[in-house]
Amino acid sequence: MALLEASDLSKSFGGILALAEVTLRVESAEAVGLVGPNGAGKTTLFDCIAGWTRADTGRIVFDGRAIDRLAPYRRSRLGIGRTFQRLELFTGMTPLEHLLVAERVRAGTGRLWKDLLGLGRPTAAERDLAAETLALVGLEDVADAPVSTLSLGRARLVELARALVGSPMLLMLDEPSSGLDDQERRALVATMRRVRAERGTAVLLVEHDLDLVSAVVDRLVVLETGRVIADGGVAGVLAAAGVRRAYLGPAR
């Protein structure tokens, strides 16, 4: 059975149909690219899966469990990690603190009475784990710098690291490479490959940089005006005539 099965999702905002009976399956440890022109419904689909938007019709099953009615934080605890197109970092905190609080929430060991007895501070084990995750995305050198001082590219990597805490089963990345320079892009590709290989994390990737997508994913799903117009292996999908017309343009 697939890790994520979203079937027949429809969503309209006012008169605009953002999703029209979209079906999307992601197997465990599979990497799927979600591409399409701006306004195709990619982010709406993301929000439906992560819980920020409720689809008008359709069903979402994650790891054998219907999650349609769960709040975003519940879905996160079930193992869906995500990053955002618009940064949603904890301004005023350092990358290390981002990871420490994420670890504590994932472990679910924080209690009010522990805080009041002075037992709430991060443990050495938690710090080690956070340092490890920072090293994975290449942020060790800025562990203690406030995130507001980081470049956009590195800030995106902080979001990625935060989403990786607690080894989610599904990692959803919304345009992770925008604002990254070449070196950071390579680090991003390496990180995505590594978490797949080492942790068996499935990846759902929205991205406009097709070279980057091709380097990471096994399967490509193309959306246009809320409909899936192609779904299959990367090379095959990119060659399909409909996709070329809708998204790539004739020059490609």
Next chain:
Amino acid sequence: MSQFVSFVLPGIPYGCAYALMAAGLVLTYQASGVFNLAFGAQAFVSAVLFTIAVRAGWPGWIAFLVSVVLAAPLIGVLLEQVLFRFTRTAPPLVKLVPALGLLIAIPSLVQLVIGTSARVPSSLLLSPSEVYFHLAGSPVSGEELSTTVVAVVVIILLALLLQSSGLGLRMRAVVESPRMAELAGIRSERVSAFAWGISSLFAGLAGVLLAPIYPQVNAANFTALLVAAVAAAAIGGFASMPLTLLGGVVLGIVQEVIAGYLPSGSVLSSGLRPAFPFVVLAMVLVSRRSLRGAQPSLGDPLAGCDPPPPSLRPPARMAEVAIGSRVFAGVLAALLLVTAAVLVPGNWEFTLTQGLVLSVIFLSITVLTGLGGQISLCQATFAGAGAFAVGQLAAHFGTPVLLGLLVGGGLAAGIGALVALPTLRLGGLSVGLLTLSFALVADNVLFLYSWSGGGGSGLSVPRPTVAGISFASSSAFFWLVVVLLALVSLAVRLLGAGTTGQELAAIRGSEIGAASIGVNVNRLRVVAFTLSAAVAGVGGGLYASLQQSVSPTDFNYQFSLVYVVVVASIGIYTVAGAIEAGLAYTVLLQLIGNLPSRYSSLLGLVFGLVALSYVRHPEGVVEYARIWALDRAEQLARLLKRHEQAAGS
């Protein structure tokens, strides 16, 4: 029918004034993103100027020109130019605190310069007390008639202006993004200043229209006018001008009709009339969809080009400086305590104790706003709940005060949780307004019963006795307060450093991001409110025990506003800030108490003005000074180190 009409008619002038001020609120909110609570104070200023001018024998229309057409817009444009144009893209708290500061500082200034003034029967157009005609048997006086006519004419003029000149559209563009609007050729500064001038004129007009109707021209009446106008603006969703105007008029009328039909003499009849607008405000805030579920506004689309806002966390220090500053603070605190115990005369000992008790209440603001990032304008109400619980338990069951404090804290916590529930889906401004309306309902209804606030005479509260040791003497009570304050301070610090504090910090940074890592944002918002209310309840109970008596007026909504302004201006993010704020407040209060009584409003003026610095220094003035001093100390330490190294080599 004729009875109904006789209730409706006196409501119309109120309704017109509410509608005018509400229109001003919506206009500034739309044009500059600031919800200017200071309009209450601005209305008061115009009313006072008008009253003085009329009493000096000036003709009514000249008094009107000076107080409304000249003075009111001038004040508005001045405030916009020196203060509010810097807060356009700021978070809700940064917009709210200076407006609250002005709401407190302006009437204080007026009282300092002019003193209190009695009402003068007067009206703008017609002779005030003459009855012009009867409507269904009820007399219509010149006062009511002129108020209504003036309000209607002014509102029609505004509608024409907004419709014909395209100004409304330009204003919307300016709110969306002043810089984008400028790129499209709109002079956003001018549009914003114009909106402030017009809406201040409306506020001043509302004040002058109501000045003859209120029994006395005092600031509290105009704050009530303000809150009614806020309710009207909420009915219009802070956006729709026609709905806002209609809401204001209907509110004024319904308020009078309800007061007319309720049996006189009960708490409900005397309390519900003033509380009615707040009940409406609460209901509208909770039920109106456009105000719910709104994420904090996205801000300026061009904000990406700006440097990020300065971080509020204190920068990391060199080890020497960090240790040095701790030792310094410790020695200073110890010195202060020893001085307080040995040297200080009796009345100052009371003042210091009061300051430390107030610090406990102020720590509740540190928890809710500093850690939790939420705004509450009903902290004094939570404190009152704790105080009344201690008093009632002691009076009826002889419960020891310390046990009473626990129960009072628990009761306040429960109320805090209940207040938090409807705020869950609201943005910062709406949460502030909802808590304010709760505070006003408590003041006007809940706290007036003999089973809650003790009725008119209040409650007497004993000093605590623990295990046979009495803390009745003022010095014993002082040390008890020191110990309790230390405990609460420690708890707040641990809370901030622990899981809860870190999760709250994450929510402060980004609610969406926090939920994406599995933080239950709603639960934590309730937790923050609950803990904060508990701290406030304990502080309130201590306050009652210190005063040895407590009455409903000890915790009215004005204290909530003052508390927020004082703590925010001194330092809202640290435990030390709360304690400094408590001490500064009471010491200043005592010093001013030694001056002639006409200076009694200096306190409000000082803190109101200090709160204006919040726009530039949201960390608080004392915290800012501390960071500055530590920066210098660090420079010095570096210099010394370099010298040592040079000498060594």
